[in-house]
Amino acid sequence: LAKTTQPISMDSYEGQEVNITCSHNNIATNDYITWYQQFPSQGPRFIIQGYKTKVTNEVASLFIPADRKSSTLSLPRVSLSDTAVYYCLSAYNQGGKLIFGQGTELSVKP
């Protein structure tokens, strides 16, 4: 089981870049790293997924160093609507089960 650890909460201001780092020291060779965003009373929304190096899409970037023991989700120029809980997950190498940690509660202030 590749347990992930991330900060419980973070504060930011509109327009700033937010970087949320996640530790996954026991990540397995076949595991991918996936980030989800969840608003209250909604299901998690997929943000980005990667295996190594850097992945970028229209909403975020994901940086994964060579040892893959950590990853950083980067949200450029956050807005108030980015206030949510962000989960970092490392998939099992078998079965694909996602075990959610406590996530990072991001609060974006005006």
Added chain:
Amino acid sequence: GAVVSQHPSWVICKSGTSVKIECRSLDFQATTMFWYRQFPKQSLMLMATSNEGSKATYEQGVEKDKFLINHASLTLSTLTVTSAHPEDSSFYICSASASASGLEETQYFGPGTRLLVL
């Protein structure tokens, strides 16, 4: 991205009744679906994994006779909370994956179903 729907979005029932929640993958075939439960201010807790055409695999501590899961087709899985009690009140969320094991495939989540048992 892939769309997963749940029905109903919320339900209120009396203690002792059974409630069925549907999870559908709308634009892809889901060989694997997962059911989660989330209590207020807490993270998602995986309840079970279901593969189309086979019995669900339940996580430790989850009663399979209380939470019946059926995955009869590649686009539909159902969770039935039998003889619901107030402690079963929670937010139930499903997710769907396109690979048989879920490995290397993205899981897409439904919007969730709020269950309140009186």
